[in-house]
Amino acid sequence: MSGSREQILGRIRSNLTQAAGPLRETPEVLEKRTIAHERGIRPSRVDKDAAGLVDLFVQRAEKVNATVARIASIDDIPDALATYLANENLPAAFRMSDNPDLNAVPWDKRPALEITKGASDGKDEVGLSRAVGGVAETGTLILASGKESPTSLNFLPETHVVMVKRSEIEGTYEDGWDMVRAKGALSRAVNFITGPSRTGDIEQTIYLGAHGPRRLHILLVDDA
Template sequence: MTASERTGILAAIARTRHGAAADREAAVDRRFANRPSGPRLALVADAMKDGASLADVFAAAAIRSGASVVRAASAAEVPETLRALWRDTGLEGPIVHADDPLCAACDDFAPSHTGAAVGEDRVGISRAIAAIAETGSLILASSAGTPTTVNFLPETHVVLVAEADIRESLEDLWPELRAKGEWPRTLNQITGPSRTGDIELTLQIGVHGPRALLIVVYGDGR
């Protein structure tokens, strides 16, 4: 690219647009200030009418997307829940996990390490910064202690999420993330395991990303 290409493209666009440049800048500023939301779906509220909690709605949606969900009453119970999950599903290491005290509970299950995932790692354990009930999605953010490769390289991905971090929709999450003042390099919205329909449009699970997504939802102990 040359600097003149940028100028040329922007000028070619501007020539066809209506209104003075200053007015259009102001219109964009207003859009960024107001950030109108589109229509929200009634499905979460509808599901909660029968007494289901946000965590219940999230769990049901996550299961529909092909994930498995186990519940723990509190963070204190997470290590025991992980141990049972490990035993019941016959998982094998090596494990790569986020640098997080709850994720580190797996250190005595199998050989484990923190940092970036490598090709040999069989299981990745992460903590989600949030979850979305509408779609059953997990939200994971990259950081020094939470590398993105943990989410994608191992065959099995185990994700911990606090009930308190579950939101109805993405629109509920954006203001919270904006308030942090800076963006992580990568935000992953993960909904179920890796899948493809590329051969004869036949749904198959586990092509490049994890073949299995196991979610541990933990409460606040009350």
């Protein structure tokens, strides 16, 4: 075997040995990480007050092709949603999660809206979900799976509408996870959604809606 080849293989063996070392302590390492919730590098752009974080969230969300409607209160959601559906030439019908906050919306203000509840079977054009919160750093929504928030609503309808409150906008992903834990929202799946579904696999051209909704509309409710 040539000297250079033996040198390369020796380097690989050394690196594999170093990588395998900590694996012997995996249970302890994992337990420490679970308890400590170590923080990553905090980007300077999130060093803002609450209002600044909301503005950053909107800016980042719109940059990735989401649309945002700022709403004064949940009482204004029926009008805001009806207007959005009409502007997008969508039917005045949607399926929403059986969530207490969404159930508290005065939908009778817009009796023409057809509302069904529960998980989507893939035949719904529009889905309405309730987010746990949002991350200003990237304009990302946090949604936890469960009876009150079926994951199918996040991915099957071509148009996904999500309600989130101003007070639920955090700076970073770590802050978002803190909020999820504080709300007791840890579930089988926690989805971080940034903009509508997209792919660049087809001739390196961005195409929306390849693997999920091609529209993401955010109802940002002011509960300050």
